[in-house]
Amino acid sequence: MESEMDAELHFHIETLAQDLVRQGVSSEEAFRRARLEFGALEQAKAECREARGVNFLDELLQDLRYGWRVLRKAPAFALVAVLTLALGIGANTAIFSVVNAVLLRPLAVSDPVRLVYLQEEWRDMFPGFAVGNFAEVKKQNASFADLCASHNGGFNLETQDVPERVDGEYVTSSYFSTFGLRPIAGRVFTPDEDQPGHPRVALVSERLWRTRLRADLSIVGRQIRINGVPTTIVGVMPKSFDPLLSNTALWIPAAFTPAEIVDFDNHYLNVVGRLRPGISLTQAQSELRVIAERLAVEHPIDNKDRGFQARSLTTALLGDQRLSLRMILAAVGFLLLIVCANIANLQLARARTRQKEIALRAALGASPNRIVRQLLAENVVLGLAGGVVGVLFAYWAVDWIVAHGPAEMPRLDQSRLDASTLVFASAIALLSSFLFGLAPAVRSGSAKLSEVFKSASVAVAGSRDRFRSFLVVAEVALALVLMACAGLLIRSALFVSHVDPGFDTSNVIVGRVGLAGPDYRDPAVGRQTFERMIAAAAALPGVESAAVVSRAPLAGLGNSNGLLAEGAAFDPSNLVDARLQIVSPSYLSTARLQLKLGRDFTPQDTRERVLVTIINETLARAMWPGENPIGKRFACCESGPKGRLDPVWHEVVGVVGDVRAWGLDHDVKPEFYIPIAQMPPSAWDWIGRTMDLEVRTRASAAPVRELQSMVASIAPAVPIYHLSTMQQKISGTLERSHFDTYLLALFAGSALLLSSLGVYGVLSYMVAQRTRDIGIRIALGASRAQIIKDVLAFGMSLAGIGLVLGVSGALAATRLLASLLYGVRPADIITFLSVSLILLAVALIASYLPARRATRVDPIVALRYE
Amino acid sequence: MDKQMELLQGTLDMLILKAVSLGPLHGYGVLLRIQQISKDRLEIQQGSLYPALYRLEHQGWITSEWGESENKRKAKYYRLTAAGKRKLQTEAEKWNRMADVIAGILGANPEEA
Numbered sequence: 017m018e019s020e021m022d023a024e025l026h027f028h029i030e031t032l033a034q035d036l037v038r039q040g041v042s043s044e045e046a047f048r049r050a051r052l053e054f055g056a057l058e059q060a061k062a063e064c065r066e067a068r069g070v071n072f073l074d075e076l077l078q079d080l081r082y083g084w085r086v087l088r089k090a091p092a093f094a095l096v097a098v099l100t101l102a103l104g105i106g107a108n109t110a111i112f113s114v115v116n117a118v119l120l121r122p123l124a125v126s127d128p129v130r131l132v133y134l135q136e137e138w139r140d141m142f143p144g145f146a147v148g149n150f151a152e153v154k155k156q157n158a159s160f161a162d163l164c165a166s167h168n169g170g171f172n173l174e175t176q177d178v179p180e181r182v183d184g185e186y187v188t189s190s191y192f193s194t195f196g197l198r199p200i201a202g203r204v205f206t207p208d209e210d211q212p213g214h215p216r217v218a219l220v221s222e223r224l225w226r227t228r229l230r231a232d233l234s235i236v237g238r239q240i241r242i243n244g245v246p247t248t249i250v251g252v253m254p255k256s257f258d259p260l261l262s263n264t265a266l267w268i269p270a271a272f273t274p275a276e277i278v279d280f281d282n283h284y285l286n287v288v289g290r291l292r293p294g295i296s297l298t299q300a301q302s303e304l305r306v307i308a309e310r311l312a313v314e315h316p317i318d319n320k321d322r323g324f325q326a327r328s329l330t331t332a333l334l335g336d337q338r339l340s341l342r343m344i345l346a347a348v349g350f351l352l353l354i355v356c357a358n359i360a361n362l363q364l365a366r367a368r369t370r371q372k373e374i375a376l377r378a379a380l381g382a383s384p385n386r387i388v389r390q391l392l393a394e395n396v397v398l399g400l401a402g403g404v405v406g407v408l409f410a411y412w413a414v415d416w417i418v419a420h421g422p423a424e425m426p427r428l429d430q431s432r433l434d435a436s437t438l439v440f441a442s443a444i445a446l447l448s449s450f451l452f453g454l455a456p457a458v459r460s461g462s463a464k465l466s467e468v469f470k471s472a473s474v475a476v477a478g479s480r481d482r483f484r485s486f487l488v489v490a491e492v493a494l495a496l497v498l499m500a501c502a503g504l505l506i507r508s509a510l511f512v513s514h515v516d517p518g519f520d521t522s523n524v525i526v527g528r529v530g531l532a533g534p535d536y537r538d539p540a541v542g543r544q545t546f547e548r549m550i551a552a553a554a555a556l557p558g559v560e561s562a563a564v565v566s567r568a569p570l571a572g573l574g575n576s577n578g579l580l581a582e583g584a585a586f587d588p589s590n591l592v593d594a595r596l597q598i599v600s601p602s603y604l605s606t607a608r609l610q611l612k613l614g615r616d617f618t619p620q621d622t623r624e625r626v627l628v629t630i631i632n633e634t635l636a637r638a639m640w641p642g643e644n645p646i647g648k649r650f651a652c653c654e655s656g657p658k659g660r661l662d663p664v665w666h667e668v669v670g671v672v673g674d675v676r677a678w679g680l681d682h683d684v685k686p687e688f689y690i691p692i693a694q695m696p697p698s699a700w701d702w703i704g705r706t707m708d709l710e711v712r713t714r715a716s717a718a719p720v721r722e723l724q725s726m727v728a729s730i731a732p733a734v735p736i737y738h739l740s741t742m743q744q745k746i747s748g749t750l751e752r753s754h755f756d757t758y759l760l761a762l763f764a765g766s767a768l769l770l771s772s773l774g775v776y777g778v779l780s781y782m783v784a785q786r787t788r789d790i791g792i793r794i795a796l797g798a799s800r801a802q803i804i805k806d807v808l809a810f811g812m813s814l815a816g817i818g819l820v821l822g823v824s825g826a827l828a829a830t831r832l833l834a835s836l837l838y839g840v841r842p843a844d845i846i847t848f849l850s851v852s853l854i855l856l857a858v859a860l861i862a863s864y865l866p867a868r869r870a871t872r873v874d875p876i877v878a879l880r881y882e
Numbered sequence: 883m884d885k886q887m888e889l890l891q892g893t894l895d896m897l898i899l900k901a902v903s904l905g906p907l908h909g910y911g912v913l914l915r916i917q918q919i920s921k922d923r924l925e926i927q928q929g930s931l932y933p934a935l936y937r938l939e940h941q942g943w944i945t946s947e948w949g950e951s952e953n954k955r956k957a958k959y960y961r962l963t964a965a966g967k968r969k970l971q972t973e974a975e976k977w978n979r980m981a982d983v984i985a986g987i988l989g990a991n992p993e994e995a
Contacts, residue, residue: 024909024958025932027951031910032928034953055929063933 021064029054076393083394087401093366094398097359100770101402101448104355106409107348107763109433109441113414114421115341116440117431119334124256126196127290131259132160132297133332134287134304137323141593143283146318147276149311150285153324156307159300160289162194165270167284168262170530170706174241174733175228181530181737182224182265189269192219194290195259202236202251209250210269216247217269222255224265242266244533244733260286261333261426280311280318282702288329301326317660320588337425340756340836346829347501347763350494352448354770357487357494360452361774363395364484365781395453396446403445407438422752455483485814488778491771492818492855493825495764499851500826501833502764504840505757507847508681511839512750518675518684519569520608521746523560525718526568527739529727530706536731539700543692545731546707550600552726553711556719560712563603564692566596568708569677569742575702579688581639582649586661594635594686595677596653598695598703604630604672606712614646614670622693630670635686645671652688654696666690679749681838709736756836768855771818772862779811779866790870791878800871807870811863812856819852894926894934896977899962899970902944908957909935935960943969 029050036046054060087094122128135142136149145153150165157163166187173180185191189210198204199219209217220229229235229249239246247268258264291300304324312319327335367374374387382390414431421428529549536542546564553562566575578591601617603609612633621628629650636645649665656662666688674684690696709727713719718741727736740748747754783790790803830842840847901907901915913931916924938944943966951957962970 020958021932023956027908027955027957028910028913028928028932030955031951031953053928055927060929060932063929064936 021061025054025060075389079390079393080397082390083397086394087397090366093362094401097362097398098401098405100355100358101399101445102405102409103766104348104352104448105403105406105441105445106413107766108352108444109407109410109437110413110417111341111345111348112440113410113433113437114417114428114431115345116436118337118425118427119341121427121430123259123330123333124197125259128330129328130291130293131195131329132289132291132300132326133329134289135325135327135332136283137325138321139593142325145285145287146280146283147272147285148278148280148315149319149322149324150287151272151277152311153287153304153307156310157289157300157303159292159295159303161292162190163287163289164188164191164194165285165287166191166260166267167270167286168264169268170528170532170704170737171242171266171268172244172530172532172734173228174244179728179733179735180228181528181735183263184218184266184268185260185262185264186270187267188272191267192253194288195257196290197254197257199251200254201233202249204251205267205269210271212271212273214269214271216242216245217250218242218247219251219253219267220249221253221257221265225252241733242268244535256430259288259329280315289326297326297328317588333426339832340752343501343833343836344756344759344763347498347760350498351763351767351770352444353451354491354494354767354774356448356452357491358452358770358774358777359398359448360455361484361487361777363452364455364487365777392450392453395449398453399445399449402448403441406445407433407441410437410441420755422755423748424752484778484781488771488774488814489818489821491767491774492815492859493822495767495771496819496822496851496855497826497829498760498764498767499855500823500830500848502757502760503847503851504830504833504837504842504844505753505760507840507844508837509750509753509757512681512753515676515680515839517569517680517746518609518673521742523713523716524607524710524742525713525720525723525739526708526710526742526745527723527727527736528706528708529564529731529734529736530704531731531734532705533733536705539695539697542700542705543695546600546692546709548730549709549727550602552730553709553723554602556711556722556726558713558715558717558719560714561602561606562709562711563600563606564707564709565600565603565607566598566703566707567677568710568745569607569675575699576685577652579635579639579650579652580663582651582665586663592635592639592650592686594631594638594688596699596702597687597689598692598699598707599689600692603689603710606710607675608712609675610673612671612673613644614668616670617689617691619693621691625694627664627666627694628669628691629666630672630689631668632672632674632684632687634674634684635688636668636671638686653690653699664696680746681750681753753836753838768858772858775811775814775859776862776865778814779807779863780869782810783807783866783870786870787873787878790873791875794873794878795875803871803873804864804867807867808860808863811859811867815856815859815863819855822855823848823852893977894930895938896970896973897924898931898934898938899943899966899973902960903962903967903970906949906959906961908949908951908959910957912960938966942966 029047032053033043033046033050036049037043041049123131125131134145134153136145144167145165147165150163154163164187166185169184169186171182171184173182187205189205189207192198192204200222202219204219205217208214220235225231225235229240233252235249236251237248239248241247253267289300291297304326308319308323312322374391377387377390378384411433414433418429418431529546531542531545536545550562550564553559576593576595578588579594580586580591584590599617601619601621604611604616611630614630617628617630631639631645639645639650640648645668647667649667651663651665653666654664656664672689675687676682676684677687678685690699709723711719711723720739723739724736727734793803794800826848827843834842897916898912901912901919904915907915909932912935913926913928916926935944935946939946939960943963944960945963946958946960948956949959
């Protein structure tokens with residue numbers, strides 16, 4: 017386009033010159049005259065461009081090139097701006113990648129919106145479904161196109177030399193149709209295979225198939241030994257199919273027995289339904305309410321006051337992650353705002369020194385519109401550069417988060433930079449360019465030419481300084497909000513680290529052993545096997561004692577039972593829900609629980625003797641407040657020969673101190689211990705025939721290998737897994753909150769640094785602008801202390817206003833954190849005071865440096881300036 | 883020189899439309915044609931010719947294509963579009979009405995006032 021225009025204009029001049037030559041003028045003279053007559057070529061071209069309505073893209077490119085040149089001439093500014101921007105954009109992009117993977121990406125099942133997660137609801141608790149209730153709801157409901165149940169299990173896999181433990185699920189045959197996915201090889205279960213007595217079949221995950229079965233398609237139809245049972249693999253499910261996010265490697269038919277189908281007492285099933293087209297969640301909920309009422313009448317013992325709760329599957333699975341991820345997303349958002357405010361501030365400062373350049377452009381005919389566009393383009397260049405560096409930074413940060421993030425956060429490992437995160441990064445890069453570029457640009461565009469040239473070096477534009485001060489105040493306020501949140505989390509973490517777990521955690525090593533398979537169906541055989549392991553472990557060199565417990569502290573989960581105190585009427589509302597622990601007699605001494613009252617278990621506490629139990633203090637308080645519980649009895653766990661209402665009494669022989677079994681930051685729940693020799697027969701299956709082997713050693717060295725070979729020698733094909741020290745388990749449960757705390761502290765620190773840079777920048781600039789005023793004041797006899805005081809006062813007033821705004825913002829923000837805190841209130845005074853003091857101290861330092869520079873002003877030099 | 887007149891503001895567009903309505907012309911040709919028709923009584927700022935051409939083309943009243951000039955060089959030729967034809971017509975009518983009115987005012991006699 018441009019060259020065509022050139023060609024056309026030159027054609028004109030040459031033809032004109034030729035005509036002149038024809039009239040007898042010498043060719044040299046003719047060209048001179050032709051040019052003269054034509055007028056300024058460049059100006060004509062400019063006017064032509066204007067007239068043509070120049071291509072917006074052309075002009076944009078031109079502006080971008082100009083912006084690039086301007087930035088290259090100010091490398092220090094560009095570097096600082098690009099790096100801080102990269103920090104903001106990178107942090108946002110990385111966190112967004114995580115949020116995208118964990119929360120936003122739909123579950124890898126067909127039409128997840130119509131999937132509903134069902135739980136029972138009893139006394140503000142939400143246990144799983146009893147098989148009986150599942151069977152009834154499946155029969156009676158009209159809301160669900162498909163309804164399936166599953167429960168988790170551990171499986172000992174014998175595909176290689178070393179037996180391996182994998183997580184899996186027992187599922188009803190409707191499971192796969194409910195989630196709507198087909199296997200990549202083979203088929204799903206038939207309803208026949210989901211019947212008791214049918215030969216064992218299994219579906220395996222793509223990952224298990226790839227890592228353990230050599231990705232061999234001919235595996236379909238072949239048998240492998242799972243839990244000691246020959247099992248035919250009928251299919252392989254696609255990659256990422258793990259609808260309940262429970263790390264499932266294989267699926268086995270639930271095959272409920274006729275006895276299980278009428279069991280309304282054991283609540284352990286995950287139930288998922290697919291809503292029929294046109295049925296809303298609310299409609300399903302009201303239908304479930306009707307069914308629950310009917311079942312409560314039919315099965316009053318188990319189902320009185322029991323309801324069913326239905327939630328969207330996505331909420332049920334990912335709801336827990338929302339709060340902390342949103343908190344971190346908000347934190348990086350704040351950080352980006354602070355970064356933008358800082359760059360806007362720098363740009364405003366530069367705008368002052370560039371006023372003459374801009375005024376000159378305006379004088380040469382650039383429209384205000386064009387100047388604003390040009391300044392914006394310069395900021396877009398800055399934003400894009402920051403974005404590119406930020407994405408590189410995010411790439412590294414996502415790797416770090418995936419490697420160090422909490423293991424229990426589902427789908428975290430799927431975080432990566434993909435198209436959607438790159439779109440997000442570009443969007444925030446552009447958005448922030450406009451955020452920090454618009455204010456300076458509009459101001460420059462509207463600056464009056466005459467004023468600019470008149471003002472020379474005298475500071476006049478008070479309004480612009482006010483705007484910069486406003487930005488600094490906002491930065492300080494945002495930084496304080498972040499610091500308060502981080503401070504609360506840090507204090508909370510400190511509290512947690514000082515919580516007494518209730519037992520001696522040093523030199524204890526724990527691993528789970530599951531005695532699956534037909535050989536161990538008899539509880540007596542299981543108990544004898546564990547007793548042999550305890551004896552063998554205790555005999556290992558360096559081992560002080562060994563014990564088994566159904567769920568070691570911090571191992572999570574566990575079984576709970578309703579206890580009925582002797583003398584209370586048999587009514588579900590009199591039941592006290594408590595966690596059952598089945599232990600070997602050596603457990604209390606091995607774990608070093610504190611026996612507060614009564615006696616420990618002995619090997620003589622067998623089924624033939626009085627059934628005994630030891631309870632924790634919380635249960636004692638809940639069941640017999642203010643009384644001595646020793647010798648008192650409660651019924652639980654099994655029924656006598658005369659049927660369900662025939663109580664079996666357990667006599668309390670001891671009370672132990674509370675143990676923080678769910679993690680240091682969790683409340684203690686009622687717990688009771690039953691010796692393994694008195695274990696109710698059905699409890700063997702409740703605990704999945706799996707127990708924790710707990711070993712106390714004399715030194716800190718953990719005999720991992722010795723324990724593994726000991727277990728293998730006693731129970732071939734049975735692995736010991738999750739083997740780690742108690743200290744490691746404790747840090748594992750704190751991983752999550754430490755991760756949140758660490759990230760937030762990092763962002764708060766960056767925010768503090770950036771906002772103090774803001775304070776420093778504004779004050780330095782102010783001192784530089786007022787050199788003359790300061791010089792006059794010094795000449796008139798103002799003391800240096802007076803000058804310092806004035807500058808500091810201004811800096812501290814900015815910080816002070818920001819602080820007040822920040823504290824009120826933080827009071828609102830920290831309230832949302834309440835559920836993440838332990839031992840601190842959201843409005844904790846100590847936290848607020850300390851972060852305020854830190855902020856003021858940093859602001860003081862940031863103000864002092866420019867203040868000291870102000871006192872160095874030489875009045876003679878300052879006055880000569882003009 | 884003194885028999886040449888400066889062009890009235892806003893009339894250049896109309897004259898260009900008229901010039902190219904008689905046949906396709908390159909920029910220099912437009913200039914020559916106008917001077918020729920006006921018998922050299924009108925002076926056109928050569929620098930302002932091209933912005934006007936580009937403006938008219940942008941507005942869609944004329945269109946251009948590259949062709950060969952009489953001296954065997956590549957040149958850009960402008961021709962009138964249908965819209966340009968209508969525009970020329972209305973502009974010409976407007977101009978004639980305006981000229982009548984102005985002539986009427988200037989030709990008024992004192993007695994009639």
